[in-house]
Amino acid sequence: MKILLIGNGGREHALAWSLSQSRHQPQLYFAQGNPGMQALGQRLDIEMSDLNGLLLFAEREQIDLTIVGPELPLSLGIVDRFREKGLKIFGPDQAGAQMESSKVFAKDLMAEANIPTAGYRFCTTQAMALQSLDEFQAPYVIKEDGLAAGKGVTIAQNRHGAELAIQAAFQKEMPVVIEEFMQGQELSILAFCDGKTVLPCIAAQDYKKAGEGNTGPNTGGMGAYAPVPLASQALIDRVQQDVLKPTLQALQAKGINYRGILYAGLMISPAGEPKVVEFNARFGDPETQVVLPLLNEDLVDLILATVEGKLDQYAATGLQFKPNQCAITVVLTAAGYPGPYESGKPISIPAHVSNDVHIFHAGTRVLPDQSQVTAGGRVLNITALGQTLEEARAKAYEIADQIHFEGKYYRRDIAAEPAKALMAEEAV
Template identity: 50%
Template sequence: MKALVIGSGGREHTLAWSLLQSPRITEVFCVPGNGGTARLPHCRNLAMAPNDFEGIARFALVNNLELVVVGPEQPLAEGIADYLQDQGLKVFGPCQAGAQIEASKAWAKALMTEARIPTAQAEVFDTESAALAYLEQQGVPIVVKANGLAAGKGVTVAHTLAEAVEAVTEVFSGKFGEADSQVVIEDFMTGQEASVLAVTDGQTIVPLMPAQDHKAIGEGDTGPNTGGMGAYAPTPVMTPDMMARVQSEVLEPAIATLRSRGIDYRGVLYAGLMITPAGEPKVVEFNCRFGDPETQAVLPLLETPLDTVMLACIGGQLDALELQWKPGAAACVVVAAEGYPDRYPKGMEIVGLDAAAETGALVFQAGTRLKGDSVVADGGRVLGVTGLGDTVEAAIANAYAAIDKICFENMYYRRDIGYRVKDGV
């Protein structure tokens, strides 16, 4: 069985690797892939763009591909799943209507209100002047979000009024492209964040192992938000009782409300949560795809073949599948280029990848490309190094031991991933 993965990041390298662990998958193609997928056995990169719907469909049909997996949110928001399904292909990823749950934070907030899903109070503004007036009225701390897709960088947690004003001004200035038409301003929530990625066939929704992401660039969760600097799974904050509450108060109401709107949502529904000091789960945001870098921590622990899970979602048979998990834990530490999430250099040769893998870690490449026989940095987040262990602490230690083998000029990574577990916070 042959599959195709759309995307070029660490998440897509992980998806391709995970699919190839299945005895049924013989070959995986990546559009466009990266330096890591290019070196993955039985995997081949295709020089096509993720928005080349016609070209992707033609290749998949001519080569009898039985599964197409859409990694990033942008092509889902543009309707790639609808297009490929209309060509008779099996696609793991929600339709364009369902992808609005990530593509529009205002739309998602309205859905949460309708579904009575717990979340922060928020207001949506179409003009900069109205948004700034609201900031003056509400005060800080407060959270400012670009309404549309901004590659994980459109959220500002403002602790001063000046920061909040700057964030609003940036949104309406066009910094985030199409994301700048509206701004969502919501109440600041405190607590521990957690990521629950769930798979669904539109009727049944099943959570994967809960993870905790580290969004901020700096240690101690300081500095601007990024696409994610590391993650680990499972996270102790998501106890069995808390997972049961998320299932009944968040995941099932979300799918039921989507269905009531006539949306047949099949794929991943990712709930970014805040567990408040009072022990209440509240939704920070929904995403319509696998998280990055949560995927790099969660999928290595999945015992059930990934293609089995995806095909059950596509075929409406998820209720008949019980997910199996490997014992232990996993932790992914992102190695970035210095300067990320702002300007950063490219083209630095990366050495030590094989030595890192020899430690037992999984090195998932993100912003990389091949240059002759070498792998060079080609993005902000360059690598995701995943350590495995009997405990979260052991997995974290193994990830950092592998990073010690890797070197490239201007490399940067946080040294405190999983600090809440290590410090008992």
């Protein structure tokens, strides 16, 4: 079996690793991949936005399955192009990808389907946006209506900050969605959808803020862990009934055959009420780096069932995950991220790590002398598994401490509070 995986980040490295564990033993191709993925398959010099190049390669090499990692090719309509040629590809079509590429599309769909979410106002002009602030109270949530790589959201503590965020968005010619601020704990649920059936994975919790204690600007994600103590089976069942199923039905009503991952970013209120913060149309990053290592299914079989509309074969039991296992990922970033940062810093990585630790590359490059240097804001993801979250944390941070490059930064509080909560529960 030949599989083409599109993307080059930590999410794609985790996907490549999981695909390599399949009973199918697929031959993997990466467009463009990253240096950490080299041992798992062949890297291609085709940009993820080059739909013609990707399609030509898939046809020429008779690729059996293409998997799209990032949101950009989905929003450009890569799935439509591949399906027109009769090629199997995992991901929603361009219409379905609007769940991520258009904030207002997703909000309007939720409003029509009575899916719980924050109140909002869509503003197409700066004057309209500034006037609409009167309808909300601080803190103000300002979202750019377009792809923003996880960084297009501003939570302004006062009106002046909200006005600055609105001005910045319209300078980029981005309309905005203004939302009411929601309080609670965030939860990420990745769900496989085949157009008819939707199956959630275990919940993960990610850390979007750059600074410890959830301070500083939003990033693409500084770390994640799973499972989440907050996410009881009763809560997952409620999300399935109140969010995932009605969303899939609302998409069907619009004539959208949504096949791929539906990522629900949720806010769980102090009273335990789930509301949707955002939808994404692909695997989350860095949630994928903790969910997939815990998956007890063959990922190739699961993705094929999704593409072929056969997910109902998993419906009776639900997706299976490793029992009594926890996973954490810690993201190592370049100094300055998510703002301007320097690349080309030499990286020193331990030659050997234990089998329950994975170093997923996100922003690295190999020089002609085979040495590795930084090549992105998020450089490496350290994922570790353990029987407890505390054990997994200790393993991940031990390796994070042993990796060196100039300006290395990472949050030291990933999963710290849940780990304490788990330990307290175990003590009882």
